[in-house]
Amino acid sequence: xREFFAFVRKEFLHIFRDKRTLLVLIGLPTALIVLFGFxxxxxxxxxxxxxxxxxxxxxxxxxMEKIDxxxxxxxxxxxxxxAGLDEAMRRGQVDAALIFGKDFMSSLYSxxxxxxxxxxxxxxPNNASMxxxxxxxxxxxxxxxxxxxxxxxxxxMPATGRLTPNLxxxxxxxxxxxxxxxxxxxxxxxxxxxxxxxSVSIVREKETxxxxxxxxxxxxxxxxxxxxxxxxxxxxxxxxxxxxxxxIFVLKVPVAGSFFWMxxxxxxxxxxxxxxxxxxxxxVRTQIIATLICGMIFLVPVMxxxxxxxxxxSMPEPLQWFAQIIPAKWFIEAIRKIMIEGTxxxxxxxxxxxxxxxxVVVFTAAVAKFNDKLx
Amino acid sequence: MAESNSDRFPVVIxxxxxxxxxxxxxxxxxxxxxxxxxxxxFGIIGPDGAGKTTLFRMLATLVTPxxxxxxIEGTDIRxxxxxxxxxxxxxxxxxxxxxxxxxxxxxDFFASVFGKDIDENYxxxxxxxxxxxxxxxxxxxxxxxxxxxxxxxCCSLIHSPSVLLLDEPTTGVDPSSRRELWENLAxxxxxxxxxxxxxxxxxxxxxCDRVAMMKSGRFLTIDSPEDIISKFGKRLLAVRSDEMFxxxxxxxxxxxxxxxxxFGDSHHIVLKQGAGVTAGSIARELTERFSHTGVEVREAEAxxxxxxxxxxxx
Numbered sequence: 001x002r003e004f005f006a007f008v009r010k011e012f013l014h015i016f017r018d019k020r021t022l023l024v025l026i027g028l029p030t031a032l033i034v035l036f037g038f039x040x041x042x043x044x045x046x047x048x049x050x051x052x053x054x055x056x057x058x059x060x061x062x063x064m065e066k067i068d069x070x071x072x073x074x075x076x077x078x079x080x081x082x083a084g085l086d087e088a089m090r091r092g093q094v095d096a097a098l099i100f101g102k103d104f105m106s107s108l109y110s111x112x113x114x115x116x117x118x119x120x121x122x123x124x125p126n127n128a129s130m131x132x133x134x135x136x137x138x139x140x141x142x143x144x145x146x147x148x149x150x151x152x153x154x155x156x157m158p159a160t161g162r163l164t165p166n167l168x169x170x171x172x173x174x175x176x177x178x179x180x181x182x183x184x185x186x187x188x189x190x191x192x193x194x195x196x197x198x199s200v201s202i203v204r205e206k207e208t209x210x211x212x213x214x215x216x217x218x219x220x221x222x223x224x225x226x227x228x229x230x231x232x233x234x235x236x237x238x239x240x241x242x243x244x245x246x247x248i249f250v251l252k253v254p255v256a257g258s259f260f261w262m263x264x265x266x267x268x269x270x271x272x273x274x275x276x277x278x279x280x281x282x283x284v285r286t287q288i289i290a291t292l293i294c295g296m297i298f299l300v301p302v303m304x305x306x307x308x309x310x311x312x313x314s315m316p317e318p319l320q321w322f323a324q325i326i327p328a329k330w331f332i333e334a335i336r337k338i339m340i341e342g343t344x345x346x347x348x349x350x351x352x353x354x355x356x357x358x359x360v361v362v363f364t365a366a367v368a369k370f371n372d373k374l375x
Numbered sequence: 376m377a378e379s380n381s382d383r384f385p386v387v388i389x390x391x392x393x394x395x396x397x398x399x400x401x402x403x404x405x406x407x408x409x410x411x412x413x414x415x416x417f418g419i420i421g422p423d424g425a426g427k428t429t430l431f432r433m434l435a436t437l438v439t440p441x442x443x444x445x446x447i448e449g450t451d452i453r454x455x456x457x458x459x460x461x462x463x464x465x466x467x468x469x470x471x472x473x474x475x476x477x478x479x480x481x482x483d484f485f486a487s488v489f490g491k492d493i494d495e496n497y498x499x500x501x502x503x504x505x506x507x508x509x510x511x512x513x514x515x516x517x518x519x520x521x522x523x524x525x526x527x528x529c530c531s532l533i534h535s536p537s538v539l540l541l542d543e544p545t546t547g548v549d550p551s552s553r554r555e556l557w558e559n560l561a562x563x564x565x566x567x568x569x570x571x572x573x574x575x576x577x578x579x580x581x582x583c584d585r586v587a588m589m590k591s592g593r594f595l596t597i598d599s600p601e602d603i604i605s606k607f608g609k610r611l612l613a614v615r616s617d618e619m620f621x622x623x624x625x626x627x628x629x630x631x632x633x634x635x636x637x638f639g640d641s642h643h644i645v646l647k648q649g650a651g652v653t654a655g656s657i658a659r660e661l662t663e664r665f666s667h668t669g670v671e672v673r674e675a676e677a678x679x680x681x682x683x684x685x686x687x688x689x
């Protein structure tokens with residue numbers, strides 16, 4: 001046992017001596033969370049809205065005030081002509097505009113109804129469609145609630161009710177992208193720290209020749225590897241706590257479900273990733289190959305096939321099958337369910353079982369593959 | 376293996392063969408049985424690629440031989456490698472310790488890996504470690520080459536092994552550190568430790584009790600350095616002239632010369648058996664026939680290197 005602790009101590013020394021790597025390990029998740037949480041977001045913000053209205057209608061002005069009050073849009077002013085609006089849009093002063101026809105309010109009560117045009121700068125199609133969606137939502141809200149209440153006050157309510165779609169965004173009512181990214185980043189970072197760092201640090205001993213000396217010692221070789229995992233397990237746990245703290249207190253994403261189960265799933269995933277790192281280290285001889293394998297074979301698929309960036313359901317079928325063997329996919333799904341949706345744990349059993357089974361398989365393979373000789 | 380025999384010979388090599396690829400010649404192909412006695416300093420000399428490292432790895436139980444075996448303290452390296460690993464001290468050629476750990480931390484680590492305290496066996500490494508003491512807190516990566524080797528030697532000695540395997544311990548080490556290392560080995564040998572050491576430097580082999588000359592995976596000869604030299608049995612001349620490079624070519628074209636190679640600042644030539652020439656006649660021929668200037672030819676004493684160069688022909 002003393003030999004074992006000497007090993008663990010040595011590994012901790014390696015990690016703490018290499019300040020830059022440690023800084024990256026702790027700093028990278030922080031940077032990613034902040035980046036994805038604030039800078040890189042699929043939400044729209046600070047969209048400049050212009051107005052083209054034939055006449056100054058008080059209801060239109062009120063609508064624009066309402067739009068301006070929202071956190072997504074800024075009302076920049078009214079234009080008198082289409083040419084003026086066009087010019088402003090070209091210059092980038094206006095991203096979206098509402099165009100009201102002549103006698104808008106009076107035609108609102110006519111049987112034909114009134115027209116409002118929503119014009120957006122669609123250079124960025126994603127933003128454009130979101131702007132249209134938000135704007136039309138706000139307009140219909142405005143006319144449904146505000147105008148109708150005013151109209152009923154004036155006893156001029158239209159005779160027939162319209163069918164209005166009632167959209168609800170569940171679990172993420174504000175459509176915050178951090179709800180989607182946080183589980184993804186957790187899946188990515190934990191895999192990076194555990195698989196990459198463990199495999200590289202084991203392979204480094206092979207490369208420098210110290211593994212030869214360690215093997216020619218009474219320590220059971222498997223203990224050498226287990227001792228390597230413990231410090232990275234600790235680092236991964238620190239990073240996990242770091243991510244969760246940032247998520248809850250900085251990004252303000254609440255943990256809807258059980259905290260205990262969320263941590264437990266993460267720990268299973270960490271152990272699985274450590275096993276992958278160990279398996280890789282038994283298969284390769286150089287650090288650069290270990291890095292490439294972990295980077296290319298594990299990190300890229302985690303990005304592509306875990307549902308973090310692209311929904312798995314819309315992939316071609318063979319790729320969907322492939323996605324099933326990506327550990328991060330199951331982890332991210334489980335974390336999404338527990339953390340964001342607040343699902344009771346019995347509905348996450350499948351994910352937990354799959355992750356556990358994967359961990360068992362990977363560890364068995366790694367131990368079977370582990371060679372206490374050089375050839 | 377009879378018990379009494381293994382007491383006298385802690386290391387017995389018995390026809391080890393190892394090849395890494397099917398079609399390539401084996402890296403190590405030892406036909407004979409070699410017994411290495413207790414307290415013997417056994418040298419293996421040979422050029423790079425002779426199979427020294429593979430042989431060491433087989434003895435250190437890191438590589439399984441294709442056929443043949445070896446016994447360390449009477450234990451078969453094939454079946455009893457767990458036991459052997461507690462008896463061995465092994466220092467691989469490119470062993471670089473942990474550069475980010477301090478001298479003391481490295482030593483502490485290797486001591487506890489073997490379940491030992493530094494104090495327990497300090498007497499064994501004391502002579503070597505005292506030189507490192509002033510640098511105890513320094514990172515191993517910041518030590519000079521010689522210092523690193525000293526520390527590596529300490530680390531492989533800290534558990535008091537009965538057999539010590541050193542694979543090219545002096546490669547990349549300055550001459551004075553090399554001399555110190557050999558002095559340390561002589562001291563360890565006195566304490567009864569069996570030491571097998573490989574080197575590519577012929578001049579170091581003189582310090583061994585016995586030397587095995589290795590080439591292409593085989594032992595060409597195994598004998599004490601003195602016996603190897605005394606069995607040389609050929610006439611050796613050292614030749615110099617003002618044009619050393621042309622001289623080498625010209626010497627090789629001469630009928631009476633069987634081998635010619637550069638040795639230090641002169642060329643050594645081995646004369647063919649029964650060639651009736653003298654140093655004087657060679658000098659004359661070089662001056663007259665090849666018009667060399669400043670020719671200087673003298674009889675030379677054979678060294679291990681000369682023996683080695685001439686063994687290759689077999």
